[in-house]
Amino acid sequence: xxxxxxxxxxxxxxxxxxxxxxxxxxxxxxxxxxxxxxxSCDRNSDAVIxxxxxxxxxxxxxxxxxxxxxxxEGEGIFFLVNTIxxxxxxVSPYTGxxxxxxxxxxxxTYAEITKPFPNLGNLINPRNIPLLDIKQ
Amino acid sequence: MSNEIVNIDESINISNPSYDYNANExxxxxxxxxxxxxxxxxxxEFQLPKDQFGxxxxxxxxxxxxxxxxxxxxxxxxxxxLKKNNFLQLNLDLSNQLLNEEEFNNEIENKPGxxxxxxREIENPQDxxxxxxxxxxxxxxxxxDEVSELFSVDTNSxxxxxxxxxxx
Numbered sequence: 001x002x003x004x005x006x007x008x009x010x011x012x013x014x015x016x017x018x019x020x021x022x023x024x025x026x027x028x029x030x031x032x033x034x035x036x037x038x039x040s041c042d043r044n045s046d047a048v049i050x051x052x053x054x055x056x057x058x059x060x061x062x063x064x065x066x067x068x069x070x071x072x073e074g075e076g077i078f079f080l081v082n083t084i085x086x087x088x089x090x091v092s093p094y095t096g097x098x099x100x101x102x103x104x105x106x107x108x109t110y111a112e113i114t115k116p117f118p119n120l121g122n123l124i125n126p127r128n129i130p131l132l133d134i135k136q
Numbered sequence: 137m138s139n140e141i142v143n144i145d146e147s148i149n150i151s152n153p154s155y156d157y158n159a160n161e162x163x164x165x166x167x168x169x170x171x172x173x174x175x176x177x178x179x180x181e182f183q184l185p186k187d188q189f190g191x192x193x194x195x196x197x198x199x200x201x202x203x204x205x206x207x208x209x210x211x212x213x214x215x216x217x218l219k220k221n222n223f224l225q226l227n228l229d230l231s232n233q234l235l236n237e238e239e240f241n242n243e244i245e246n247k248p249g250x251x252x253x254x255x256r257e258i259e260n261p262q263d264x265x266x267x268x269x270x271x272x273x274x275x276x277x278x279x280x281d282e283v284s285e286l287f288s289v290d291t292n293s294x295x296x297x298x299x300x301x302x303x304x
Contacts, residue, residue, distance in 0.1 A: 007280075007295060024227070025220075025281075025285065026219065026220050026223050026251075026252075026253055026285060027223065027244055027251060027252045027253070028252065028253045028254075028255050028285065029248065029252050029253070029254050029255060030255045030290060031255070031256070035244075035248075035252060038281070038285065040279075040281060060290075060292060061291075061292045076279060078279075078281040084241055084244050084245070085237070085241065086230075086237075086240075112280075112281070112291060114279040114280050114281055115279060
């Protein structure tokens with residue numbers, strides 16, 4: 001399942017993330033999870049789950065996608081990795097014409113779309129996002 | 137009757153925040169506001185419509201609360217910006233090979249107050265109004281994660297708070 005709406009998120013134990021530009025931000029301490037290094041990705045970003053959580057239960061956002069190969073795609077995303085070690089970010093071929101930066105994580109990862117693709121305003125039948133659930 | 141101050145002694149410490157509201161028991165529309173260190177001679181007296189009295193002072197109390205919350209979030213934002221500054225400096229040292237990877241990790245582990253932003257949940261939707269007010273005054277567009285790291289609020293509770301306000 002590919003999620004494209006703003007606020008859609010994934011949670012996993014390992015993820016592969018592509019973007020044109022990675023910006024390391026800061027270390028944040030989140031209750032229940034611990035210290036996480038935060039990165040933001042800009043321009044044509046995507047994150048794919050490579051390893052599911054064990055037990056398969058969301059820790060940060062109850063509406064996150066958790067299944068293997070679930071992904072989020074957007075103009076801008078941010079992600080948190082539960083380690084303070086800096087990730088190794090490398091350049092890889094992505095499309096026929098363009099290269100992109102790439103990284104993969106091996107710790108708990110949370111990724112969320114902050115800026116969706118600008119052309120998505122024309123979607124005929126957008127998915128009703130259950131993200132904003134006040135009863136939690 | 138005019139609403140002007142009719143009697144005030146300059147020796148009163150106006151900056152003293154504690155004061156008493158005394159309603160006139162005779163049922164007239166006069167209310168006396170008396171400073172805590174005032175004696176019988178120095179007090180401020182003015183006239184207010186009785187039905188508006190509650191609203192005016194409730195609004196004043198809400199404004200006071202909002203200002204207190206605004207101050208807390210403004211100070212949090214400055215502290216977090218300082219933390220980001222420290223963290224960037226640490227990253228720069230690592231890039232210039234003044235530190236190795238292990239020293240970098242130890243510095244963060246040992247001094248979390250200097251480098252690590254503590255995230256927490258929003259307890260009150262009023263906080264969200266204050267945050268949006270501050271962001272509007274800054275006059276720049278922020279993404280949800282930038283607001284989250286600036287004000288130490290996790291994105292999940294920002295989304296929930298927004299939903300409470302929108303009423304979905």
